[in-house]
Every structure is written in C-alpha cells, then in structure tokens.
Amino acid sequence: MHDEAFQLAAQWYDGQNAVRHEGEAVWDGGDSLRLAAPTSRMEVPLSDLAWGEERGGQKVYQRTSEPDFRLILPAELPAGLAARLPAKATYGAWVDNLGLGKATAIFAAVSVAAVALFMTAPDWLGPRVPVSWERKLGDAMIGDFGGRLCSTPAGDAAMAKLLDSVDPAKEQVRAGVANIGMVNAVAVPGGRVLLFDGLVQQAETPEELAGVLGHEVGHVRERHVMTALLRQFGLSILLSGANSGVGDTIFGLASMGYSRDAEREADEFSRARMAESDISPLGAAEFFERLGGDEEESEGSNITGWIASHPGPGERARAYRAAAKGKSFKPVLTDKEFQAIKSMCREDPDVEEFEFF
Amino acid sequence: MEQGHIEADSAFGFDGNWQDFAKIALPNLLLTIVTLGIYRFWATTRERKYLWSHSRFVDERLEWTGTGKELFIGFALVLGLFVLPVFLLNLVAQSLIARGYEVAGAILGILPLLLLFYLTGLARFRALRYRLSRTRWRGIRGGSNDPGFKYGLSYMWKTFVGYLPAGLLIPWSMTSLWNERMGKMSFGPHHFESSADSGNVFGRFLLFYLSPFVFFIGAIVAGATGAFAGYGLGGESGAAMGGVAMIVALVLFFYIGLGLIAVAFYAKFYREVVGSTSWGDLRFNFEASTMDWVKLLIGDALLVVLTLGIGFIFLSYRHWKFFMTHMEAGGEILLDDLTQSTTATAKHGEGLLDAFDIGAI
Numbered sequence: 001m002h003d004e005a006f007q008l009a010a011q012w013y014d015g016q017n018a019v020r021h022e023g024e025a026v027w028d029g030g031d032s033l034r035l036a037a038p039t040s041r042m043e044v045p046l047s048d049l050a051w052g053e054e055r056g057g058q059k060v061y062q063r064t065s066e067p068d069f070r071l072i073l074p075a076e077l078p079a080g081l082a083a084r085l086p087a088k089a090t091y092g093a094w095v096d097n098l099g100l101g102k103a104t105a106i107f108a109a110v111s112v113a114a115v116a117l118f119m120t121a122p123d124w125l126g127p128r129v130p131v132s133w134e135r136k137l138g139d140a141m142i143g144d145f146g147g148r149l150c151s152t153p154a155g156d157a158a159m160a161k162l163l164d165s166v167d168p169a170k171e172q173v174r175a176g177v178a179n180i181g182m183v184n185a186v187a188v189p190g191g192r193v194l195l196f197d198g199l200v201q202q203a204e205t206p207e208e209l210a211g212v213l214g215h216e217v218g219h220v221r222e223r224h225v226m227t228a229l230l231r232q233f234g235l236s237i238l239l240s241g242a243n244s245g246v247g248d249t250i251f252g253l254a255s256m257g258y259s260r261d262a263e264r265e266a267d268e269f270s271r272a273r274m275a276e277s278d279i280s281p282l283g284a285a286e287f288f289e290r291l292g293g294d295e296e297e298s299e300g301s302n303i304t305g306w307i308a309s310h311p312g313p314g315e316r317a318r319a320y321r322a323a324a325k326g327k328s329f330k331p332v333l334t335d336k337e338f339q340a341i342k343s344m345c346r347e348d349p350d351v352e353e354f355e356f357f
Numbered sequence: 358m359e360q361g362h363i364e365a366d367s368a369f370g371f372d373g374n375w376q377d378f379a380k381i382a383l384p385n386l387l388l389t390i391v392t393l394g395i396y397r398f399w400a401t402t403r404e405r406k407y408l409w410s411h412s413r414f415v416d417e418r419l420e421w422t423g424t425g426k427e428l429f430i431g432f433a434l435v436l437g438l439f440v441l442p443v444f445l446l447n448l449v450a451q452s453l454i455a456r457g458y459e460v461a462g463a464i465l466g467i468l469p470l471l472l473l474f475y476l477t478g479l480a481r482f483r484a485l486r487y488r489l490s491r492t493r494w495r496g497i498r499g500g501s502n503d504p505g506f507k508y509g510l511s512y513m514w515k516t517f518v519g520y521l522p523a524g525l526l527i528p529w530s531m532t533s534l535w536n537e538r539m540g541k542m543s544f545g546p547h548h549f550e551s552s553a554d555s556g557n558v559f560g561r562f563l564l565f566y567l568s569p570f571v572f573f574i575g576a577i578v579a580g581a582t583g584a585f586a587g588y589g590l591g592g593e594s595g596a597a598m599g600g601v602a603m604i605v606a607l608v609l610f611f612y613i614g615l616g617l618i619a620v621a622f623y624a625k626f627y628r629e630v631v632g633s634t635s636w637g638d639l640r641f642n643f644e645a646s647t648m649d650w651v652k653l654l655i656g657d658a659l660l661v662v663l664t665l666g667i668g669f670i671f672l673s674y675r676h677w678k679f680f681m682t683h684m685e686a687g688g689e690i691l692l693d694d695l696t697q698s699t700t701a702t703a704k705h706g707e708g709l710l711d712a713f714d715i716g717a718i
C-alpha cells in the first residue's frame with residue numbers, strides 16, 4: 001500500500017435501486033476512489049465525480065456518467081483528497097466565482113441599466129420607426145374603424161380644407177369625424193386623427209376645430225403616437241397582459257398618457273401651423289376656456305375625458321390667446337362648410353353607431 | 358434482505374431550523390431583488406435543496422435535484438409559447454372590436470381564458486410530476502410517464518360540473534381530481550394509488566351552505582344587542598354608533614367565519630385525500646387538525662405583519678415543516694425491491710409547464 005493511502009467511511013447508492021451500500025472508500029493518491037462494501041465493490045474515477053450537496057453534516061457527490069449514483073463521504077476529508085474532489089457550490093456558478101458582494105453589485109448595475117433602457121426605449125425608438133410601418137400597424141389594429149367614420153361629400157371637402165390649413169405636408173395625415181358622442185379627439189396609430197362628433201357639436205367656430213385638429217396632427221407629426229404605443233406595449237408585456245381586457249379598446253390606448261411635454265409640443269405645432277395659415281388661435285383658446293379653463297370644477301360633465309388626457313386647460317388657453325396678439329386673421333372655413341362638418345354624422349346614411357359593451 | 362417496518366409516527370421527520378434557513382433565504386432575497394426577479398428560479402432551488410435535505414423518510418434524507426436553470430428555461434418557454442400568444446390574441450380581439458366585429462372579438466377574447474383554465478389543470482399535474490422526478494431518496498426517484506394533457510381536460514370538465522348544481526359537487530370534483538392525479542404518479546417501482554371518497558368530506562363542505570343562516574341569526578342578535586347597548590350609552594346617536602360598530606364587527610365575523618369554514622374543510626379534505634393514498638404497501642396519513650391549520654395561518658400572518666413583510670421569505674419553510682411534521686406513513690416496504698424509476702425525464706425543465714410550479718400537494 002502507498003504511503004498516502006487513506007481509508008474513509010463511505011456510503012453509496014448505485015442509482016439502480018434503493019439498496020444502501022456501507023463500507024469504505026480507499027484513495028491511494030491516484031486518479032480514482034476504490035469503494036468496497038460487502039454488497040458492492042467499484043472503482044470511481046475522481047474526474048467523474050460532481051459536487052452534490054451537504055446533507056446531514058456529510059458531503060454528497062454524484063457521478064456524471066451515472067446521474068443517480070450518490071457517494072456520501074464525511075465532512076472532514078484528507079487535504080490531498082479534498083483538493084482533487086469538485087468544489088462546493090453555493091449560489092450557482094456565477095455568484096460563487098465572483099463572491100456574493102461583487103455579484104450583487106454587478107447584477108444591480110446591469111439591472112439599473114436594463115430598467116433605464118426599457119423605460120426610455122419608447123422615447124428614442126418611437127421617432128425612429130418608419131412612418132410606413134406605423135401606418136401598416138395602425139391599419140391592422142383599427143382598419144376602417146368599423147364603419148364609424150362619418151362621410152358626406154360636402155363634409156369630406158370641408159374636412160380636407162380644414163386639414164390643409166393645419167397639415168401642409170405633402171403626405172397628409174388622415175383626418176375624420178367619428179360617430180361617437182364623447183367630447184374628445186384622438187390621434188390613433190397609423191397617422192390617423194379623429195374628431196369625435198360630440199366635440200364637433202360643441203364647437204362654436206371652425207377655428208376651434210382647427211386648433212384641436214392641429215393639436216392632434218402635432219401628436220402624429222412629433223411621433224407621440226408611436227412612442228405611446230411602444231410604451232403601452234412595454235407596459236402590457238410587463239403586466240403580461242394581466243388586465244388587457246376586451247373592454248378597454250383602442251380608445252384607451254390612444255387617449256392614454258402623452259407626457260405634459262408632448263402635449264406642449266403638439267400645442268406648439270398647432271399654433272405654428274395656424275400662424276402660417278393665418279387662422280385665429282382664439283377659437284382654440286375659447287374652446288379650452290369653455291372646457292374648464294376658468295373653473296377647476298367641471299361638475300362631472302362629459303368633457304372630463306379631454307381634460308384628463310390634456311392637462312391644464314387654463315394655461316393652454318392663455319398660450320393660445322398670447323399667440324393671437326397683434327395679428328389679423330382670415331376665416332378658416334365658410335359658415336356653410338362648418339355646417340357641413342357639423343351635419344356629417346347625421347346625414348351619413350350608413351355610418352355605424354358606437355356602443356360601449 | 359433488508360426490510361423496514363415503519364412505526365406510524367416515525368416515517369417522516371424534519372430537522373431544519375429557521376436560523377439556517379435564513380442564511381439561505383436572505384441572500385436569495387437580495388440576489389432576487391438585484392436581478393429584477395431572475396434569480397428567483399435559483400433561489401427556489403436553493404430553498405428546496407435545504408428543505409429536502411433536512412427531511413427524512415424512514416432512514417434516509419431526501420434530496421432535491423432540480424436546477425434553477427431548468428426552472429428558468431421552463432418559465433421562458435411558457436412565456437414564449439403561451440403568454441405572448443395570449444397577448445397577441447388580445448390585440449387581435451381589440452382590433453376586431455375596433456373594426457366593428459364585436460362578437461368575434463369577444464369570442465377571441467374568451468379563448469385565452471379557456472386556455473388559462475386548461476393550463477391551470479395541466480400545471481397542477483406537471484408541478485407534482487416535476488417535484489417527484491426531481492426528488493431523490495436512497496438514490497431513486499419518482500415521476501410519471503403521463504404528460505398530463507388528458508388531466509388538463511379532466512380538470513376543466515370536472516371543475517365545471519362541480520360548480521353546476523349550486524357547487525354541491527365541488528367535493529366530488531376535488532377528490533376525484535386528486536385520485537386521478539395521484540394515480541398517474543409513481544416513485545421507484547411502485548405507483549401511487551388513491552381512493553379518496555368525497556362522501557367523507559361532504560359534511561364539512563355543507564358548512565359553507567349553513568353559513569348564511571348562522572350569519573343572518575348572528576346579525577339580528579348582534580344588531581339588536583349593539584343598538585340597545587349604544588342606546589344605553591347615549592340615546593339615539595348612541596344607538597346609531599352602536600349600530601355602526603356592530604356592522605364592522607359583523608363584517609369581520611363574516612370574513613373570519615368564512616375563513617374558518619374554509620380552513621375546516623381543507624383540513625378535512627387533506628386528511629381524507631392523503632389518508633386514502635398509498636404507495637406499494639405503505640399507507641400515508643396527514644394528521645393536521647383544523648386547529649393546526651389555524652395556528653399555521655395565524656402564525657404566517659403575524660410573521661409577515663410583525664416583520665413588515667420580510668417574514669414572507671420564511672413562509673415556504675413553515676409550510677414545508679408543517680407538511681413534513683404532519684405526514685405519517687404506516688406499513689412495510691421491502692427495500693431490496695425498490696428499483697429505480699423507469700419514468701421518462703426531460704433533461705431541461707421537464708417540458709413546458711414546470712414554470713407554473715404552484716403548490717403541488
């Protein structure tokens with residue numbers, strides 16, 4: 001026998017049955033352990049052993065070639081043998097290699113970076129999504145809006161004229177009046193802007209409509225819609241679609257949070273286009289004042305939707321008023337054209353009614 | 358030939374302690390937080406390794422061989438194969454509604470709910486199968502050759518039928534599903550068998566139906582005495598105050614009362630189903646009384662509240678200890694007869710649904 005030979009008490013299971021073999025493990029300093037018991041005898045290469053766990057004050061090893069084989073050795077092993085056996089694993093390989101403190105710091109840093117990236121992604125990704133993609137996506141999501149868009153020849157012509165005044169670009173957004181009684185207007189995915197009939201009926205001058213339309217066109221042009229869509233997408237991935245019920249449809253999506261900055265940008269866009277087309281911003285100012293610019297309480301009226309998604313009507317009204325100072329304007333639509341928009345939904349024979357569930 | 362005769366109160370044992378468990382659970386919590394929850398799978402594995410290795414069956418400790426990686430892969434698969442499609446299905450449903458196809462949209466919106474219903478049953482089955490296949494005892498393991506797809510369907514129709522006649526068949530659906538699930542499982546060479554009888558738990562279940570009457574009578578008595586007591590204190594306003602106090606007390610009484618009935622039912626249910634389960638010539642028993650469960654749950658609540666929430670990391674420890682200390686087994690096993698399980702095991706995460714690893718027992 002070699003000088004360095006060690007004998008250890010050992011137990012093992014061969015992984016084929018539940019019989020416990022109790023005997024000893026002999027190590028002669030070589031590359032294998034010799035297991036000997038009255039019931040079993042075998043030679044196990046050290047390189048075949050893998051760390052199992054600490055169990056009941058003993059060390060448990062497994063065999064790579066025989067996954068259910070278990071060798072149970074005492075906790076105190078001769079130093080020479082211990083060095084040849086696989087090391088104990090605690091947290092998992094990465095953490096064990098780094099140490100708990102270092103690993104925690106690295107994980108935390110990576111997590112913070114990932115969260116920051118995820119939170120800001122809509123802001124820098126949104127404007128970079130090609131307009132044609134957004135249009136296709138919007139068409140897939142909304143289509144023709146279920147036939148709820150109002151259309152009469154005279155009304156369509158008036159809407160086109162109104163749109164020309166606030167969206168001079170060559171490829172215009174698609175603007176329409178939706179047969180929905182709420183006082184609201186939305187920019188929906190796909191470069192489409194909708195004035196709800198409720199808002200159209202409330203408007204007292206075509207300038208009011210121009211202001212609102214310009215604002216929504218601003219949301220499209222500044223890519224706020226895509227940004228909001230991406231944010232919503234990210235949120236629902238986070239919530240794993242937990243509450244994306246059938247009830248809250250596209251409307252919730254579109255009117256859902258633009259930031260205050262985005263609203264300001266859309267207002268600025270609207271005022272700039274109106275200034276270019278010599279349209280009075282006073283209509284828009286009056287519209288906001290009527291919505292609750294001078295009073296905080298809106299007494300539960302049906303205009304809360306607009307206020308909720310577009311904060312600070314008082315401040316906005318003042319901004320529109322300021323833009324009107326010392327200028328003269330020409331009317332954006334004739335009275336007849338304005339009336340054509342107002343009667344669009346009433347006179348369209350095949351428009352669908354909108355109903356909530 | 359080695360033969361073990363098992364005394365009824367010594368087959369299962371647990372010798373862990375919460376201080377040692379804390380040394381595992383607290384770093385787990387830290388790592389889980391800084392990895393935004395991703396470490397959770399490795400944390401679960403480390404906890405199980407501790408709990409299993411401090412649990413004894415007959416004369417040998419259990420061993421947990423599951424890995425964090427396979428749980429993670431299972432989770433990622435579920436996310437990719439079910440959650441994302443369900444999410445997309447919802448988007449399609451919404452766009453259908455926006456286009457005016459309300460009915461089609463609503464039907465498409467219900468589809469994910471049905472799928473979820475099916476997956477819940479499937480997940481219960483797969484979780485039990487996964488746990489058995491990752492448990493080693495004397496070098497052998499358990500498992501099932503049944504993938505559980507049929508059980509998922511059974512779960513759907515039995516649960517549905519259980520609720521139909523005013524819920525009266527719920528005990529039947531629960532015991533019958535237990536029998537079906539356990540019957541498909543095995544450990545080593547022996548199948549589990551279960552013949553739980555819903556008749557034995559039906560009496561407890563009827564307490565749920567009795568409760569409204571008890572509460573109604575309680576309400577009348579309490580309302581009257583409360584108002585009188587208040588009246589005695591300070592006339593009419595006192596009576597009103599007494600009435601309000603009684604309503605608060607009654608709501609509490611209602612929730613606690615309903616909770617107690619539920620606990621009483623589950624205590625009986627587990628005694629029945631575990632007591633009807635056997636493995637080879639061994640019969641199992643679960644001896645936790647309603648009072649034991651109440652103590653466990655009140656302890657849980659106090660632990661979480663008094664530690665401002667941190668205590669929740671000890672809940673898995675408490676529940677496992679509760680389970681192991683109340684589990685008993687009687688009968689004989691022939692250790693020489695116990696050979697390795699021949700059930701199939703997947704190398705990674707055992708299929709899809711181990712990520713739904715929800716309470717298996």
Ligand SMILES: [Zn+2]
Pocket residue numbers: 215219258263266309310
């Ligand atoms: Zn806006």
